Amino acid sequence: MRPTGKLHLGHYFGVIKNWVELQEEHEAFFMVADWHALTTGYRRVEEIPNHTQDMLIDWLALGIDPSKSTLFLQSKVKEHAELFLIFSMITPKSWLEWNPTYKDTKYNLLRLTDLSLTFRGGLRDHVKTFLARLPYKVEDFEALEELLLDYLSDAMIQALFEGYLEKSLLQELNVSKRDFYDTDTYGFLGYPVLQAVDILIYKAQAVPVGEDQLPHVELSREIARRFNGLYGETFPEPQAMLTQTPRLPGTDGRKMSKSYDNAIYFADSPEQVEKKVMSFFTDPQKLRRGDPGRPEICPVFFYHRLFGPQENAQEIEGDCRSGRLGCVDCKRLMLEKLQGFLAPFRERRESVAKDRDALLQVVSSGTEKARAVALQTVQEVRQKLGVG
Ligand code: SF4
Known part of the structure; x- marks a missing residue:
């Protein structure tokens, strides 16, 4: 789970309740995906430590039991990064470009660019008039005009997302705040590869996911097959453990979500x-x-x-x-x-x-346990590749 801070009812009924049940019958690993938080939140890294802490507090309060499960921080198990690099070498780019989340976001980004151009068009006349009325001489009129247009259209889009403009416009455009943060990155394209690592490095048999995550589990299976085909049997193909995730309504009737500001938190x-x-x-x-x-x-x-x-x-x-x-x-x-x-x-x-000390202790012993398993897998991989 990406560290998004305090958990709300939607998290509990959609995910955590199921985890609590699973830990009774399975050897379970629950990971705070703090590297994944960078995929779309790399501009707001200062939030990650607090969000991590809040989320861990909720995990424990909601019933994740460290004596039954392994709780750990992704970024503290550096082997994830090594295997990510190796998987990146063998994963065809087209597999990632077909990822529905990537395609949707790409499409929304195009709409956003469109929107930005429309704003720019609408603003151009105003900027011209504004510049013409300045009581002093402008050396490079066009450069200043372009600068203002760039800045203003960005500011307009930001205003839209920060709620200064009509919310209905946002809905009409079918773009989310998330798209606003630059996701046109190599990391965003490659995040399913890192997810495959998160699963395969523990040789997981099964991953509890909602329907929307099925393509990601399938990709992990494909990467496992490809690796096994190239270097010999190493990774089991993980099964998706499909879980029903009821769509909990928030205070405004839309899906409960932090970004809609309509959630009820356990805190x-x-x-x-x-x-x-x-x-x-x-x-x-x-x-x-x-x-x-x-x-x-x-x-x-x-x-x-x-x-x-x-x-x-x-x-x-x-x-x-x-x-x-x-x-x-x-x-x-x-x-x-x-x-x-x-x-x-x-x-x-x-x-x-x-009891923050006890919380730290839980995470550090969980991370140690996870690391031992991850290291074993990576050593096997190094040996198969003859590199590293
Ligand atoms: S419409 Fe009013 S009375 Fe009916 S279920 Fe909703 S809150 Fe209750």
């Missing part, structure tokens, strides 16, 4: 949770108690169903449809369930966060 105080729940999006056609509602489109009802019990959810469904139940009361009922669910995690989080 949130009860007051913050209350404020967020009371501001939840509901059925816009239900304006007051008495109006019939449509629970199937309401994120509040999603959580009633999630937290159960099912008989209660059915009752709420009926009361919403008939109009007997108002949204404020319905949110209060859901809030009660949510607070009850969050309370034990919050308590554990606080106690884990207090």
